[in-house]
Amino acid sequence: MIVVTTIAQVRETVKAWRQAGETIGLVPTMGFLHEGHQSLMAEAKKNNHKVIVSIFVNPMQFGPSEDLASYPRDLDSDTVACQQMGVDMIFCPTVDQMYDSYFNSMVDVDGITQALCGQKRPGHFKGVCTVVSKLFNITAPDRAYFGQKDAQQLAVIKRMVNDLNFDIEIIGCPIIREADGLAKSSRNSYLSPQERIAARCLFEAIQSAQKLIQQGEKSVDVINTEMQSIINQQPLAKIDYIEFVDLQTFKPVTRLTQDSLCALAVFIGKTRLIDNFIYQQGR
Amino acid sequence: MIVVTTIAQVRETVKAWRQAGETIGLVPTMGFLHEGHQSLMAEAKKNNHKVIVSIFVNPMQFGPSEDLASYPRDLDSDTVACQQMGVDMIFCPTVDQMYDSYFNSMVDVDGITQALCGQKRPGHFKGVCTVVSKLFNITAPDRAYFGQKDAQQLAVIKRMVNDLNFDIEIIGCPIIREADGLAKSSRNSYLSPQERIAARCLFEAIQSAQKLIQQGEKSVDVINTEMQSIINQQPLAKIDYIEFVDLQTFKPVTRLTQDSLCALAVFIGKTRLIDNFIYQQGR
Numbered sequence: 052m053i054v055v056t057t058i059a060q061v062r063e064t065v066k067a068w069r070q071a072g073e074t075i076g077l078v079p080t081m082g083f084l085h086e087g088h089q090s091l092m093a094e095a096k097k098n099n100h101k102v103i104v105s106i107f108v109n110p111m112q113f114g115p116s117e118d119l120a121s122y123p124r125d126l127d128s129d130t131v132a133c134q135q136m137g138v139d140m141i142f143c144p145t146v147d148q149m150y151d152s153y154f155n156s157m158v159d160v161d162g163i164t165q166a167l168c169g170q171k172r173p174g175h176f177k178g179v180c181t182v183v184s185k186l187f188n189i190t191a192p193d194r195a196y197f198g199q200k201d202a203q204q205l206a207v208i209k210r211m212v213n214d215l216n217f218d219i220e221i222i223g224c225p226i227i228r229e230a231d232g233l234a235k236s237s238r239n240s241y242l243s244p245q246e247r248i249a250a251r252c253l254f255e256a257i258q259s260a261q262k263l264i265q266q267g268e269k270s271v272d273v274i275n276t277e278m279q280s281i282i283n284q285q286p287l288a289k290i291d292y293i294e295f296v297d298l299q300t301f302k303p304v305t306r307l308t309q310d311s312l313c314a315l316a317v318f319i320g321k322t323r324l325i326d327n328f329i330y331q332q333g334r
Numbered sequence: 335m336i337v338v339t340t341i342a343q344v345r346e347t348v349k350a351w352r353q354a355g356e357t358i359g360l361v362p363t364m365g366f367l368h369e370g371h372q373s374l375m376a377e378a379k380k381n382n383h384k385v386i387v388s389i390f391v392n393p394m395q396f397g398p399s400e401d402l403a404s405y406p407r408d409l410d411s412d413t414v415a416c417q418q419m420g421v422d423m424i425f426c427p428t429v430d431q432m433y434d435s436y437f438n439s440m441v442d443v444d445g446i447t448q449a450l451c452g453q454k455r456p457g458h459f460k461g462v463c464t465v466v467s468k469l470f471n472i473t474a475p476d477r478a479y480f481g482q483k484d485a486q487q488l489a490v491i492k493r494m495v496n497d498l499n500f501d502i503e504i505i506g507c508p509i510i511r512e513a514d515g516l517a518k519s520s521r522n523s524y525l526s527p528q529e530r531i532a533a534r535c536l537f538e539a540i541q542s543a544q545k546l547i548q549q550g551e552k553s554v555d556v557i558n559t560e561m562q563s564i565i566n567q568q569p570l571a572k573i574d575y576i577e578f579v580d581l582q583t584f585k586p587v588t589r590l591t592q593d594s595l596c597a598l599a600v601f602i603g604k605t606r607l608i609d610n611f612i613y614q615q616g617r
Contacts, residue, residue, distance in 0.1 A: 058499060153582075155445040156463070156497035162438040180439070181498070188499040214439035215464070216341060216471040299436075 052134050054141045058189050061103075061142050065191055073100035077192035079183060082106040082143070083123040083237035084132040087227040091196040092136040094224050103190050104133050106143040111150075112178030123240045142190065149185060158184045160207045160214070163301035167203050167294055167314050168325065176207050183208055187217055194220045198227075200234050202312055202327045206301065226326070228254065234326045241322040249287035250319045253326040256281040256293070260313060264330060269307045271295040282317055291316035291323060298329065308332075335417050337424045341472050344386075344425050348474055356383035360475035360502075362466060365389040365426075366406040366520035367415040370510040374479040375419040377507050386473050387416050389426040394433075395461030406523045425473065432468060441467045443490045443497070446584035450486050450577055450597050451608065459490050466491055470500055477503045481510075483517050485595055485610045489584065509609070511537065517609045524605040532570040533602045536609040539564040539576070543596060547613060552590045554578040565600055574599035574606060581612065591615070 055061055068075060076095030080088050088104075095102045106129055113119035126143060133141050158180040163169070169176050187195065197205045205223045212221050227235045232254030233247075242250055256278040263274050275293055282288050296303055298310040307330050314327040338344055351358060359378030363371050371387075378385045389412055396402035409426060416424050441463040446452070452459050470478065480488045488506045495504050510518045515537030516530075525533055539561040546557050558576055565571050579586055581593040590613050597610040 062501065151496070153445075153493070154497050156441065156443045156494045158439065158441050158467075158498070160439045162436075185497075185499045188501060191501070210436070211439045213434070214437050214468075215441070216468045218345065218471060218474070 052130075052138055052140065054130060054143065056142075056144055057148060058144065061140070061189050064140060065103075068101050069191070074194075075099055075190065075192040076102045077186065077190050077195040078102065078104045078138075079186050079195065079197070080104060080106055081108045081122065081237065082129050083125055083240065084129045085227075085235045085237065085239075087198050087200060087235035089132060089136050090227050091198060091224050092133065092138055094222060095194065095196050096137055098222075099192075099194060101139045102137070103140045103142055103192065104138050105186050105190070106141060107149065107182065107186075109149075109178060109182040110146060111181060112175050114172055114174060117172070118238075118241075121241075123237055142186075149182070157181050158211065158215070160211050163203070163206055163210060166296050166301045166303070167292060168316060169203060169207075171291055171316065176204070179204055180207065180211050184211070184215070184217075187219055192219055194222055196222045196224055199223050199329075200226045200236065200325065200327070202314055202329075203301070206298075232258070234324070236324060238322055238324065242319060246287055246319045246322065249285045250322075250324060252282045252285040252288050253315060253317050253324055256315065257313070257326060257328050261328065264307065271305050271307065274307075274313075278315070282315075287319055289318040291318055295330075298331075335413075335421055335423065337413060337426065339425075339427055340431060341427065344423070344472050347423060348386075351384050352474070357477075358382055358473065358475040359385045360469065360473050360478040361385065361387045361421075362469050362478065362480070363387060363389055364391045364405065364520065365412050366408055366523065367412045368510075368518045368520065368522075370481050370483060370518035372415060372419050373510050374481060374507050375416065375421055377505060378477065378479050379420055381505075382475075382477060384422045385420070386423045386425055386475065387421050388469050388473070389424060390432065390465065390469075392432075392461060392465040393429060394464060395458050397455055397457065400455070401521075401524075404524075406520055425469075432465070440464050441494065441498070443494050446486070446489055446493060449579050449584045449586070450575060451599060452486060452490075454574055454599060459487070462487055463490065463494050467494070467498070467500075470502055475502055477505055479505045479507055482506050482612075483509045483519065483608070483610070485597055485612075486584070489581075489595075515541070517607070519607060521605055521607060525602060529570055529602045529605065532568045533605075533607060535565045535568040535571050536598060536600050536607055539598065540596070540609060540611050544611065547590065554588050554590065557590075557596075561598065565598075570602055572601040574601060578613075581614075 076099030078091045159177045164176040209221050260274045293315040295313050298312050304311050311330045316325045359382030361374045442460045447459045492504050543557045576598040578596050581595050587594050594613045599608045
């Protein structure tokens, strides 16, 4: 495994791989890797000759009041995690390497970014789309892997790839959870022991919703109220949003009569956690 | 030469070329090809094994009150022009092929688009950057060729390629002029015989400016006033802008003490024409 920090080094290696007829899978990350990331690497490993993991805490996707400065970083541990998974290259550029002082170009997806995190975190997906476009152009992968945990991000990237004709297959991978159901996230490291226990409420709310749905409930109001009541029982939790949207358009739905995404964002203390599940017709 | 209309056909052909180790030059155009475009094709032909000319009148880069509907089109004549130049592929997609009904992604360059045509034609460069990104991703060229006549467009594309890490070399090619100095443009076809004569005033203004500069004039005010007076002598002409900007930042300059672009846009009747020249220190 090689660890490279410059775009030129990536290009040189990728060019050699390409000339040898090898396919490339990219796993874009912000580092502080956990089993969620490793499941993406495993999937990438399965279907490509070479796997690149990018590690870059992208300032552009953080809002001014968000956690850019405190976002957890541990390149040594990340390097071990990648090595264990048989990754071929870590690309961990500096901010200067990615954004020169004249930098002034943005990639923006409208529509599906108007809901959920796109609404709550203005500019977030613009930052994501821009850096992912850059990473796509730098690493020229055949396939790129994103977690279903960031469901809106996955949809936005798919939309962007379709709209801008990137010749890259986008693979969404299932949410990986802790034993008690909490979705794996680098931000879980922010949680105090007490908050860590409180954080179970996100998955508990999801489970209750799924139970209601299994019992035939179609009213989003009814399901949403149940989810809210579960989370509101938890004094350390504060709901940012719980929303049901059409899986294609991300427009709100009031009844579960089409494929839908239920997404929630909840503050546990100062830590903002997200989770989601998909409702599919006839399943 | 093949003429293809679908993205899938382009990809298939490009893939075969790539596998044969052939390099690709792209000339993006809106068709109604003239000697200006042909000079780009000639340049592309010189340095690449294969040349693709895209012909697409991109609705997204026209403002609501602009000339999208009347923009001249002649695919038969364009096909002959490309054949004469030894072009290998024309890519002439429909609007539906380029933009599906869910399309919602944009590429935008800020900063240098705040001046000149970017200021006068809101959204224009966003449309240009988006379609050029798409064409880059569809044709995956080694080099792409743009005319210096659209000086701001060339600078914007270079900025975008740098910022988003497209692995493509952008080549700017000199302005091609008619015998009387008028810059070649598809829009010249709009001009009545009388307007065609009046349109000389753009190049006459440029020549006067260059003469003043040769005589040592550094004041942009003085040079600009001279250019205005020449164009204002022409009753059919109405100045949209005449501006001097720094060649890198596109910020206005008041004295010619750095590499600068002088760009002008002038309405001749209803037809908006642009032209420009570059001032380089120590030349």
